[in-house]
Amino acid sequence: MSTERRYDPKTVEPKWQAIWERERTWEVSNDAVAGGDSYYVAEMLPYPSGEPHMGHLKNYAVGDAVAHFQRRMGRRVLHPIGYDAFGLPAENHAIKSGEHPRDSSASSIAAFQREFRSWGVSFDWSRELATHEPSYYRWTQWIFLKLYERGLAYRSRAAVNWCPKDQTVLANEQVIDGRCERCGTLVVARQLEQWFFRITDYADRLLDDLETVEWPSHVVRMQRNWIGRSEGAEVTFTAPEIGVDYPVFTTRPDTLFGATFFVMAPEHPDVLRLAEGTEHEEEVRGYVNHALTESHEDRGDVDREKTGVPLGRSVINPVNGERIPMWVADYVLMEYGTGAIMAVPGHDARDYEFATKFGLPIRRVIQGPDDELPYTGDGPLLNSDPRFDGTPNREALEQIVDWLDDQGRGHRSINYRLRDWLLSRQRYWGCPIPIIHCDRCGLVPVPEDQLPVELPDVRDYAPKGRSPLAAAEDWVNVECPRCGGPALRETDTMDTFVDSSWYFLRYCDAHNDEAPWDPAVLARWMPVDQYIGGVEHAILHLMYARFFVKALADMDLLDFQEPFLRLFTQGMITRDGAKMSKSKGNVISPVGYVERYGADTARCYILFIGPPDQDADWSDEGVEGVHRFLGRLWRLGVDVAEQIGEPGPALGPLEAPQGDDLELMRKAHWAIDKVTNDMAGRFAFNTAIAAVMELVNECYRRRTAVQPATLHFATATAASLIFPFAPHCGAEVYEALTGERVWEESWPDADPAMLERDTVELVVQVNGKLRDRVQAPAAASREELEALARTPRLETHVDGKEVVKVVVVPGKLVNFVVR
RNA sequence: GCGCCGAUGGCGGAAUUGGUAGACGCGCCAGGUUGAGGGCCUGGUCCACACUUAGUGGGUGGAGGUUCGAGUCCUCUUCGGCGCACCA
Numbered sequence: 001m002s003t004e005r006r007y008d009p010k011t012v013e014p015k016w017q018a019i020w021e022r023e024r025t026w027e028v029s030n031d032a033v034a035g036g037d038s039y040y041v042a043e044m045l046p047y048p049s050g051e052p053h054m055g056h057l058k059n060y061a062v063g064d065a066v067a068h069f070q071r072r073m074g075r076r077v078l079h080p081i082g083y084d085a086f087g088l089p090a091e092n093h094a095i096k097s098g099e100h101p102r103d104s105s106a107s108s109i110a111a112f113q114r115e116f117r118s119w120g121v122s123f124d125w126s127r128e129l130a131t132h133e134p135s136y137y138r139w140t141q142w143i144f145l146k147l148y149e150r151g152l153a154y155r156s157r158a159a160v161n162w163c164p165k166d167q168t169v170l171a172n173e174q175v176i177d178g179r180c181e182r183c184g185t186l187v188v189a190r191q192l193e194q195w196f197f198r199i200t201d202y203a204d205r206l207l208d209d210l211e212t213v214e215w216p217s218h219v220v221r222m223q224r225n226w227i228g229r230s231e232g233a234e235v236t237f238t239a240p241e242i243g244v245d246y247p248v249f250t251t252r253p254d255t256l257f258g259a260t261f262f263v264m265a266p267e268h269p270d271v272l273r274l275a276e277g278t279e280h281e282e283e284v285r286g287y288v289n290h291a292l293t294e295s296h297e298d299r300g301d302v303d304r305e306k307t308g309v310p311l312g313r314s315v316i317n318p319v320n321g322e323r324i325p326m327w328v329a330d331y332v333l334m335e336y337g338t339g340a341i342m343a344v345p346g347h348d349a350r351d352y353e354f355a356t357k358f359g360l361p362i363r364r365v366i367q368g369p370d371d372e373l374p375y376t377g378d379g380p381l382l383n384s385d386p387r388f389d390g391t392p393n394r395e396a397l398e399q400i401v402d403w404l405d406d407q408g409r410g411h412r413s414i415n416y417r418l419r420d421w422l423l424s425r426q427r428y429w430g431c432p433i434p435i436i437h438c439d440r441c442g443l444v445p446v447p448e449d450q451l452p453v454e455l456p457d458v459r460d461y462a463p464k465g466r467s468p469l470a471a472a473e474d475w476v477n478v479e480c481p482r483c484g485g486p487a488l489r490e491t492d493t494m495d496t497f498v499d500s501s502w503y504f505l506r507y508c509d510a511h512n513d514e515a516p517w518d519p520a521v522l523a524r525w526m527p528v529d530q531y532i533g534g535v536e537h538a539i540l541h542l543m544y545a546r547f548f549v550k551a552l553a554d555m556d557l558l559d560f561q562e563p564f565l566r567l568f569t570q571g572m573i574t575r576d577g578a579k580m581s582k583s584k585g586n587v588i589s590p591v592g593y594v595e596r597y598g599a600d601t602a603r604c605y606i607l608f609i610g611p612p613d614q615d616a617d618w619s620d621e622g623v624e625g626v627h628r629f630l631g632r633l634w635r636l637g638v639d640v641a642e643q644i645g646e647p648g649p650a651l652g653p654l655e656a657p658q659g660d661d662l663e664l665m666r667k668a669h670w671a672i673d674k675v676t677n678d679m680a681g682r683f684a685f686n687t688a689i690a691a692v693m694e695l696v697n698e699c700y701r702r703r704t705a706v707q708p709a710t711l712h713f714a715t716a717t718a719a720s721l722i723f724p725f726a727p728h729c730g731a732e733v734y735e736a737l738t739g740e741r742v743w744e745e746s747w748p749d750a751d752p753a754m755l756e757r758d759t760v761e762l763v764v765q766v767n768g769k770l771r772d773r774v775q776a777p778a779a780a781s782r783e784e785l786e787a788l789a790r791t792p793r794l795e796t797h798v799d800g801k802e803v804v805k806v807v808v809v810p811g812k813l814v815n816f817v818v819r
Numbered sequence: 820g821c822g823c824c825g826a827u828g829g830c831g832g833a834a835u836u837g838g839u840a841g842a843c844g845c846g847c848c849a850g851g852u853u854g855a856g857g858g859c860c861u862g863g864u865c866c867a868c869a870c871u872u873a874g875u876g877g878g879u880g881g882a883g884g885u886u887c888g889a890g891u892c893c894u895c896u897u898c899g900g901c902g903c904a905c906c907a
Contacts, residue, residue, distance in 0.1 A: 006858090217823090218823060218824070218901085218902080221822080221823070221902085222823095222902065222903085225822080225902080225903060226903090228903095228906065230906070230907085232907085248907080249906095249907070250907060251906095251907065252907080263907095299905085301904095301905085303820090304905095306905085330905090331905045331907095332905085332907080333905075333906065333907090335906085336906045336907075337906075337907065341907050342907080343907085344907090348907070349820090349905090350905050350907075351907085353905095415906075415907090416906090417906055535901090535902095538902090539902095608831095608832095608843085608844070609831065609832085609844095610831065610832060611832085614825090615900085616831080616832095617830095617831075619830085619831070619845075621830090621831095621844095621845050621846075622830095622831065622844070622845060624845080625843095625844045625845055626844075628844095629843095629844080631859095632859095635859090677835080678835090681835075682835075684835085686831095686832075686833085686843085686844095687832095687833065687834095687835095687842080687843080689843080689844095690832090690833075690842065690843035690844075691842090691843080693843055693844075694842075694843070697843090700860080700861090701861085761839080763838080763839050765838085765839085765887085765888075767887070767888080768838090768886095768887065768888040768889095769888090770839055773839075804887090805887060806887090807838090807887050807888075809838060809888095812838055812839085813838060813839075813888090815838080815887055815888065816887090817887045817888090
């Protein structure tokens with residue numbers, strides 16, 4: 001074959017990319033959409049570091065297929081792109097290399113832009129944004145101030161991860177097994193003034209509204225677990241001689257009569273005071289001090305043995321007046337509930353372990369199926385109070401709480417695992433918090449007209465135990481906007497999750513200088529119809545974005561409650577069965593494959609490799625196979641174009657097709673139907689691409705037997721169907737055959753008449769085993785089918801045995817049950 | 820420990836509602852084209868037995884069960900992956 005007959009993506013792909021760029025094909029306006037038929041598809045904002053990896057390729061291959069499909073289904077599609085540029089990796093890179101994070105981010109973003117263009121992704125580039133640009137973070141700060149005004153942003157002392165060597169606060173994700181990710185030093189807890197968002201106020205709504213979104217069930221479950229709503233009661237234990245009441249939270253008030261001791265967290269502010277003057281004072285002090293130096297990871301280890309010391313005091317159990325000893329132990333967490341618990345060793349595994357170790361009494365108060373303790377199941381009460389003994393525990397629970405409530409000793413209560421969002425970072429490369437500290441006025445918000453508070457240029461941004469911004473004295477020292485007196489800027493910056501909690505809103509109205517968005521424009525696009533990203537963001541990013549949307553809706557800045565209607569979480573691309581990593585030396589990047597085979601091959605392959613929500617292993621041989629397929633389609637296109645002469649509408653044969661023509665027409669309509677269903681109903685891109693392969697194979701097999709018009713239609717259909725996955729090749733072949741631009745064509749409709757056959761293959765079974773196949777009229781009645789199924793071969797299998805039952809499944813099979 | 824997901828040829832995977840297991844691709848085998856190789860085109864390829872044709876038996880991690888019929892539903896179990904992990 002001559003050279004011009006070789007599929008050459010290096011000429012095909014730039015050609016179409018240039019057209020799309022020149023004509024701004026994928027840009028959409030914010031004008032009112034007729035019929036409201038708009039569609040918003042977004043991939044999760046990429047963090048620009050180095051150059052894009054295989055995960056990005058997969059992300060955009062999926063998103064672009066959806067975007068193209070929806071466009072051709074007649075929707076106006078918003079498909080934007082941006083960069084999550086602030087953040088720790090860029091800053092750490094800067095510390096190591098000496099390159100300013102602004103510069104390294106810029107070169108990374110340039111690399112991403114270059115790659116995305118070479119992939120031919122149909123982004124609306126006019127809405128491109130990056131979270132580190134003042135024109136963007138101006139509004140991040142504006143939203144922060146709105147949250148502050150509403151009391152949803154507040155300052156409070158909190159324990160943070162502190163690396164004593166690097167003299168810096170670390171984000172949770174920088175703490176690996178209790179050690180600093182950079183220097184390996186054990187991280188300690190340190191109490192610092194921090195900024196928080198009051199996300200816990202939204203716990204119930206974040207939980208309840210999960211029912212309104214179409215998300216993968218495991219992501220919904222992870223969010224539920226993260227919020228961790230527990231229903232129970234708060235019960236007050238009294239310590240009359242010290243004159244203090246201690247409420248505890250319990251989900252099992254039915255076991256109150258089994259409480260034999262009381263435990264406080266080492267961080268509980270009263271612990272040292274309680275032990276003071278008792279024989280245990282020294283021991284308690286030692287225990288508490290030791291607990292405070294221990295890493296969170298060590299303390300959280302369930303496998304380690306329980307420790308604790310007595311406080312030398314006691315409290316009174318409100319249900320029976322019993323005096324029970326107080327202890328301090330690190331298995332009780334200060335952050336959850338009230339930082340103190342009632343211990344019921346008979347019915348709680350942790351309390352049981354503790355009681356066994358320290359010889360504390362264990363009392364059974366719920367009847368179980370056997371004598372084993374601890375017993376955490378249900379059953380009637382015993383050893384409690386005559387009023388409750390014998391009552392099933394679930395019922396008794398309600399009665400006990402009612403009784404406590406009447407007595408003023410307790411009430412129903414709900415606790416959440418979810419904590420408020422700690423958003424401040426003592427770091428340089430982030431969005432400045434727009435607050436001024438004035439000795440006279442306290443915390444003063446930066447006035448709106450002074451936004452953005454721009455991140456100053458700082459030469460030394462290495463962390464030193466306070467934010468690097470503190471060193472920029474000209475920047476830090478300001479006049480108080482309220483009193484005009486000397487004041488200081490807040491020097492902490494925001495967690496990058498803040499930046500990425502609202503970018504999907506900004507895309508809608510990316511160039512608005514008056515406001516973060518026009519609510520009318522937002523209403524046109526939001527919520528996002530299809531959001532696509534990695535499952536690693538299943539909790540934090542998605543939870544934070546949902547919180548932002550709810551809070552903004554409460555301020556009437558939005559009129560919807562959930563940002564992402566449908567969520568798709570893609571699986572990882574592995575290499576040799578393992579996650580790609582530099583240390584394993586198995587990293588492959590998209591660049592080389594795009595260079596060698598073209599973007600269409602790389603994109604198609606990554607979708608063809610398997611179901612996109614599952615992990616998939618990259619194989620070079622597999623890439624070759626997909627490349628071969630696109631080459632086959634391309635060559636077929638060239639040949640057919642030559643055969644038909646002038647490009648024109650691919651109408652298929654004028655008269656009712658027969659024989660090979662009919663079969664190929666049927667295959668084409670079958671493929672249309674298959675690809676449409678695979679795209680619309682589920683994200684089964686792998687089987688959709690397989691269907692187009694089948695169509696192309698059928699074209700080759702029948703090419704010499706069919707009329708040119710039939711082959712023209714079938715080939716053009718294949719090009720049209722492959723377009724969402726291989727846009728350049730699809731556009732090229734389609735144009736060669738029809739002279740038209742495939743993206744301007746509406747998605748093809750399968751002709752129902754072509755999907756049905758007048759005869760079907762009828763399967764003949766005996767006792768469920770396949771014995772014969774016969775052709776049968778599709779419209780045949782059950783009786784006719786049964787008669788047709790009585791073939792000579794069937795008779796040899798029945799062979800005089802008694803037919804006790806005949807199961808007829810019209811259009812499918814006849815099963816003879818014999819004995 | 821608790822929760823979830825998964826296990827199908829030599830390999831990646833298909834089988835959307837219980838109804839012909841193995842689509843499509845890789846790999847392999849054969850034929851054609853070619854000076855040769857590559858490329859391309861066509862056919863074959865779950866396993867075993869049998870083999871001109873035809874066929875017979877087995878088969879979806881394992882063991883049971885429900886059903887006329889199970890990769891699919893139920894119970895138990897093994898292995899792998901993920902999430903949470905002292906949350907009272």
